Every structure is written in structure tokens, then in C-alpha cells.
Amino acid sequence: MSLFNIFNVSGSAMSAQAQRLNTTASNLANADSATSPTGEAYRAKAVVFEAVPQQSGATAVRVREVVEDPSPLKQVYDPKHPLADEKGYVSMPNVNVVDEMVNMMSASRSYQTNVETMNAAKTMLLKTLTLGS
Amino acid sequence: MIGKIDQYLGFHETALSLRAQRQELLASNIANADTPNYKARDIDFNSALQSALASKGSAGPLATTNNGHMGRGAPTGDMLANGTPVLYRGVVQGSVDGNTVDMDVERNQFADNGLRYEAGITMINHQIKGLLAAIQGQ
Numbered sequence: 587m588s589l590f591n592i593f594n595v596s597g598s599a600m601s602a603q604a605q606r607l608n609t610t611a612s613n614l615a616n617a618d619s620a621t622s623p624t625g626e627a628y629r630a631k632a633v634v635f636e637a638v639p640q641q642s643g644a645t646a647v648r649v650r651e652v653v654e655d656p657s658p659l660k661q662v663y664d665p666k667h668p669l670a671d672e673k674g675y676v677s678m679p680n681v682n683v684v685d686e687m688v689n690m691m692s693a694s695r696s697y698q699t700n701v702e703t704m705n706a707a708k709t710m711l712l713k714t715l716t717l718g719s
Numbered sequence: 720m721i722g723k724i725d726q727y728l729g730f731h732e733t734a735l736s737l738r739a740q741r742q743e744l745l746a747s748n749i750a751n752a753d754t755p756n757y758k759a760r761d762i763d764f765n766s767a768l769q770s771a772l773a774s775k776g777s778a779g780p781l782a783t784t785n786n787g788h789m790g791r792g793a794p795t796g797d798m799l800a801n802g803t804p805v806l807y808r809g810v811v812q813g814s815v816d817g818n819t820v821d822m823d824v825e826r827n828q829f830a831d832n833g834l835r836y837e838a839g840i841t842m843i844n845h846q847i848k849g850l851l852a853a854i855q856g857q
Contacts, residue, residue, distance in 0.1 A: 588739045592746040599750030606753075635754040643740070643799055645747040647754050696753055699826070703746050706833045710742070713840050718847045 589714070591642045592707035596700040598638070598646035603697040605649050606633045610690045617681040620669050628679040630655040630686075655680055724850065731843040733771050737764065738836040740799050745829045748808075748820050756817040759808040759825065760795055767803040 609631050616628040636650035657680050665674035741762055751757040797805040810819045 588743045591743050595743070595746045595750045603753075635751075637751050637754045637757045642743065643797060643805065644743045645751055645757070645760075647751050692753070699749055699752070699822070703749050703829065706829065707742065707746065710739075710833055710836050713837050717840060717844060719844075 588642055588644075589707050589711050591640065591644050593704060594640070595644050595646045596704040596707070598648060599700045600697055600704075602633070602635055602647050602649050603693045603700065606635075606693040607690065607697070609633050609652060610686050610693060613681045613686050614683065614690075617679055617683055617686075619679055620667070620676055627659050627677045628681070629659070630679065630681045727850070728843060728846060730772065731839050731846070734768055735836060735839045735843070736801075737762075737767055737771060737803070738832055738839060740803075742829070742832050742836065744805065745825055745832060748825045749822070749829065752818070752820045752822055752825070754818060757820065758795075758818075759820045760797075760805050761808050761828070762799065762803050762805055767799075771801055771803070 613630050616622075619628040622628045631652050631654055633652055634650045635647055638646045638648050640646055659677040659680050661675045662678045663674055664670055664676050667676045670676050741764060744760055744762065748759045748761075793807050795805045795807055799805060808819060808821075808824070811821060811824075813819070
């Protein structure tokens, strides 16, 4: 029954988008974290989505990996900061707040769309169950 | 007698099965709207239904004379369980990451296909009611 596969496909997209939202949340939360367990400033993280073909012909989606933004850290001049180097600069996270906000909106919209897709499939299945009554 | 009932319900049964499979493809497109390099896929419902009804297997995709022709993309080489060829959707506006899902088109087609599925269910329900009325003779 192929309508049931829609639950798998939309469900996979929902969990992938939720993970993307999670990443965005951690980027925004750490936008000012000057240090981390590695000793370096926090680096922005991003998810990489991957299409996963299903046996039924449908295509689900999953997060293949979470990558760190390799762009250089922001250098902020603040000689009083305990982590400042000899020239008075502190390395701050390379999180771009505008990018993160855009990502957040895109992820939450995509999530909503997939919830609607799932709801539509549910309505169709329920309607099918009324056959002959 | 049973064969006749089968014929009587056959058209909508075939159509519903195709609609359900198409809905699955459209859901895949919506799910992969943010996946880089994902190409949106769909079936040509008209020719798929005709070839399914004729039970001659696949009629193949319609010929296009221009890359800009909408709705009839290049064949993906994949097929549905009943031999219907799956096509790539024609690209109207490309995107930088190689993804060809146009959310407006997909949502539109998804709603349309869902509604037609429910219409099919309603039709088959009426056919069953008609049969029952004939059997009971009331």
C-alpha cells in the first residue's frame, strides 16, 4: 500500500528538518562563545541532506553529516578579554546570525509542509477505509 | 458475474492505485525540497492510466520537441511497479544547488492529486451503492 510510504518519506523529512533546526539553534546559542572543548572559538555547523531512494520508488531524506563552517573566525579587538592574544584580538565564532535566521525560517516552513503532506495522506487513507460503507 | 463486477469497478481501481503511487512520488519531491542535486520526479498520469487500462505495460513517455516543454521531462530510467515510466519534471527555474523541486508546482500537484483520489473513492462508493441496490432489488 503505497500511501503508507508517504508517512515514512514525510517522517524522514520532518526529522531531517528538525535536526537542521537543532543545528541552527545551537549556532545561534553559541554565536558569542569565545571558547569550546577544543580550546578554539565555536564554529558554525551545517547539516548536509541526502536523498535516500526507497524500494517502493519513493525517495526519503536523511542528514548525511553535520559539517563545520571552515571560514575564518571573526577577530574582535578587546584587549581586556581574558582570551585576547598579545595584540588584543579575540577569535569569536564565525556564526552569521542573518544566515541562521534564514535557515531557521526555511527549516520550520519545510517542516510544516511535510506535516501537511502527512496529514493529507492520512485523510486519503481514512477516506479509503470508508469504501463500501 | 464476478468478472463483470470486476470490470465495473476496474477503471476506478486502476486510477486510484496510480493516484496513490503518484502521491508518493509528489511527497518525495516535497520531502527533498532542500536536498542538493535532487531532481523532482513525476509520472505522466494520462498515458500511465491509458497503458495500465490497456494492460500493455508501458506506453513510454510522450515525445517532446523542445527542452522547455513542461510536465514531460526526460525519463529517469526508473519504473513504478506496474511499468509506468517515472519522468524528471521539466525545470522552469533552476536553483544554485542543483535541486529542481519547485514547491509551488509540487504543492499544487499534491493537493490536486489528493483531491482526485478522494473523488475516485467517492465514485467507487457510488458504484458499490448502485450494485447493492441492484442486488437487493428494493
